Amino acid sequence: MNTQWIKFAWLNTLRNRRRSAVTVAIAALGTAAILLAGGFALFTYESLAEASARTTGHLIVARAEQFDTDEDTPLQHGLEHLDQVRAQLLADPAVRQVLPRVEFSGLISNGDKSTVMMATGIDPDAEFAIKGPFLTMTAGKVMTQQARQSVMLGDGLARSLKARPGSNLTLLASTTEGVLNALDVTVTGVFSTGIPDVDKRLVYTDVETAQKLLATTRVSSLGVFLDRMASTEPAQARLSALLPELKTRTWLDQAVFYRSVRDLYNRIFGALGLIIGVIVVFVVTNAMAMAVIERTREIGTLRALGTLPEQLTRTFALEGMVMGGMGALLGAMVALSVSVALLIWPVQMPPPPGRSTGYPLQISLDIPLYLGTLTAMVLLTMLASALVARRTVRQPIVDALAHV
Amino acid sequence: MSTPTLSLSGLHKTYHLGLHTVPALQGVDLALAPGEMLALTGPSGSGKSTVLNLAGLIDTPDAGEVHLEGHCVSRLSAAQATLVRRDAIGFVFQGFNLVPVMTVADNVDYPLFIAGVPARERRQRVGAMLEAVGLLDHAAHLPDALSGGQRQRVAIARALIKNPRLVIADEPTASLDSHTAEQVLDLMREQGHRQGAAFLIATHDARLVRRCDRIITLRDGLIVQQAEEGLTA
Numbered sequence: 235m236n237t238q239w240i241k242f243a244w245l246n247t248l249r250n251r252r253r254s255a256v257t258v259a260i261a262a263l264g265t266a267a268i269l270l271a272g273g274f275a276l277f278t279y280e281s282l283a284e285a286s287a288r289t290t291g292h293l294i295v296a297r298a299e300q301f302d303t304d305e306d307t308p309l310q311h312g313l314e315h316l317d318q319v320r321a322q323l324l325a326d327p328a329v330r331q332v333l334p335r336v337e338f339s340g341l342i343s344n345g346d347k348s349t350v351m352m353a354t355g356i357d358p359d360a361e362f363a364i365k366g367p368f369l370t371m372t373a374g375k376v377m378t379q380q381a382r383q384s385v386m387l388g389d390g391l392a393r394s395l396k397a398r399p400g401s402n403l404t405l406l407a408s409t410t411e412g413v414l415n416a417l418d419v420t421v422t423g424v425f426s427t428g429i430p431d432v433d434k435r436l437v438y439t440d441v442e443t444a445q446k447l448l449a450t451t452r453v454s455s456l457g458v459f460l461d462r463m464a465s466t467e468p469a470q471a472r473l474s475a476l477l478p479e480l481k482t483r484t485w486l487d488q489a490v491f492y493r494s495v496r497d498l499y500n501r502i503f504g505a506l507g508l509i510i511g512v513i514v515v516f517v518v519t520n521a522m523a524m525a526v527i528e529r530t531r532e533i534g535t536l537r538a539l540g541t542l543p544e545q546l547t548r549t550f551a552l553e554g555m556v557m558g559g560m561g562a563l564l565g566a567m568v569a570l571s572v573s574v575a576l577l578i579w580p581v582q583m584p585p586p587p588g589r590s591t592g593y594p595l596q597i598s599l600d601i602p603l604y605l606g607t608l609t610a611m612v613l614l615t616m617l618a619s620a621l622v623a624r625r626t627v628r629q630p631i632v633d634a635l636a637h638v
Numbered sequence: 639m640s641t642p643t644l645s646l647s648g649l650h651k652t653y654h655l656g657l658h659t660v661p662a663l664q665g666v667d668l669a670l671a672p673g674e675m676l677a678l679t680g681p682s683g684s685g686k687s688t689v690l691n692l693a694g695l696i697d698t699p700d701a702g703e704v705h706l707e708g709h710c711v712s713r714l715s716a717a718q719a720t721l722v723r724r725d726a727i728g729f730v731f732q733g734f735n736l737v738p739v740m741t742v743a744d745n746v747d748y749p750l751f752i753a754g755v756p757a758r759e760r761r762q763r764v765g766a767m768l769e770a771v772g773l774l775d776h777a778a779h780l781p782d783a784l785s786g787g788q789r790q791r792v793a794i795a796r797a798l799i800k801n802p803r804l805v806i807a808d809e810p811t812a813s814l815d816s817h818t819a820e821q822v823l824d825l826m827r828e829q830g831h832r833q834g835a836a837f838l839i840a841t842h843d844a845r846l847v848r849r850c851d852r853i854i855t856l857r858d859g860l861i862v863q864q865a866e867e868g869l870t871a
Contacts, residue, residue, distance in 0.1 A: 236751075238751055242739075242740070245739040245740065246739060248739065249738075249739055531735070532735070532737060535729075535731065535735040535737075536737070536748075537696075537720070538694065538696050538723060538729050539723070539724070539729060539748065539749055539752070539796075540720055540721065540723045540724020540725070540727075540749065540752055540753070541720070541724075541752050542717065542720055542752075545752065630696075630697070631696040631697070632691050632696055632697050635696075635731075635735075
């Protein structure tokens with residue numbers, strides 16, 4: 235396409251500078267709003283995905299019944315021959331660590347008071363080494379492998395049992411044989427997951443203590459930690475082939491909260507984007523409609539001189555492109571500036587519903603999001619302009635020339 | 639005898655205004671030779687503008703035919719008519735109708751640009767045409783910076799830049815003072831004759847009429863008088 239058409243489009247946008255400036259500003263605001271909202275949603279998805287994968291492992295290996303059916307007795311569907319399976323998994327080049335996990339429920343008592351607990355037996359040294367500080371310690375310290383028969387309590391549970399680091403408690407649970415068993419443990423630390431309802435029930439102990447309480451050598455599942463998120467699906471395929479008698483699920487299969495948030499945010503931000511798009515289209519349509527009316531006589535002249543309607547429609551579409559493009563670029567710069575500013579001057583968001591801790595407000599800089607939004611904004615403004623102009627450029631030339 | 643540049647035969651045109659029908663042309667025949675300058679005169683509503691519109695292919699007749707250099711052009715599609723206008727017909731409007739955001743040079747260049755003439759050739763032709771109409775020094779000016787006479791000279795340059803066979807001019811001197819009108823008329827004659835373009839001019843201006851080769855007077859959509867007029871210029 236000849237650049238002369240773009241020059242005409244640019245000159246036409248300068249006819250009514252105030253109107254063009256308003257149109258550009260609306261396109262810029264719309265673009266910035268979409269990029270900021272989209273960047274925030276992406277940051278949330280990335281954070282939740284990482285948190286989910288860090289909690290369960292990128293892959294979870296267990297017997298199929300462990301995922302699909304309820305147990306009659308604790309660890310009924312648990313994994314045996316742990317060392318053998320673990321060695322097979324660790325042989326995969328993408329696997330960094332394999333962490334056993336024993337999940338059980340029961341009662342926890344301080345002698346005077348008993349309450350329900352949801353407990354997880356972990357390999358503490360490896361767990362904290364691979365996952366980093368995934369819990370916020372509010373008192374005491376994290377467990378170590380050397381500290382036998384120790385537990386960490388959620389802060390709600392510790393408050394309920396009036397327990398603190400050094401306190402002695404008793405765990406009560408049914409063994410794999412269905413017999414009630416009890417075990418005395420020492421509190422090493424109190425933590426918060428940020429979810430008060432979870433902190434009222436959650437107990438971490440080491441795998442050996444959990445197995446001793448449940449009188450078993452089984453574990454519920456193995457959490458497989460990979461070198462990076464992107465390795466998840468290929469590794470799942472490889473490990474499923476390697477261990478056909480077991481089932482390998484991804485963190486995403488287990489991440490109900492992540493999927494719910496993503497689904498909710500997609501709808502909210504999708505609707506927001508749609509509304510912003512409609513507003514931009516209305517503003518551009520309004521501006522271009524005024525421009526077309528004002529230039530009806532000129533359109534008639536240009537048609538008389540031999541300009542094809544398609545050429546005039548294209549000129550108006552290019553005007554839309556110039557304004558939409560400028561607005562989109564301006565909006566992208568605003569969004570980029572805000573994103574960088576939030577990294578330099580962090581802003582803390584209030585705790586979400588059901589949580590006790592806030593989180594830093596950050597906006598992801600996602601190149602496909604930027605390119606997609608800019609392209610959509612330019613196309614929308616071009617389309618809106620072309621549609622508005624289409625009828626006028628095709629009206630009889632005599633009528634257009636007679637327009638006052 | 640050479641083929642006329644423009645030939646109108648049996649042109650009829652009726653406008654429908656609500657419940658009323660207004661017969662604008664009721665059988666107009668005329669022919670315009672190459673290089674000829676023909677003045678259409680007559681009172682308002684006599685059909686002058688309608689003849690210009692039909693001859694300029696910006697409207698279509700209800701009946702009758704328009705021939706341009708022997709080719710019937712009154713039954714062309716809208717797109718075909720546009721291409722004929724682009725290549726063969728120049729327009730000069732009473733109100734100049736220049737594009738206000740384009741410079742003088744860009745306005746004159748526009749017909750060549752849409753015709754796809756290469757940029758280098760366009761620059762040469764625009765420069766030559768602006769020099770011919772005495773506006774080379776104003777090439778970079780916007781139309782708003784020009785006087786009425788200068789603007790009409792730009793409009794004439796725009797009409798003639800593509801070497802049209804026919805120039806349609808609607809009251810080209812109506813917005814100009816006497817002295818400027820004389821200059822514009824001289825320019826039209828000089829440039830038109832140089833290029834061999836035929837001029838079909840609707841006018842009430844006696845000065846312009848006197849300079850035309852032939853005068854046709856219309857009344858109520860019919861030609862009521864034809865006269866050969868000697869040039870005074």
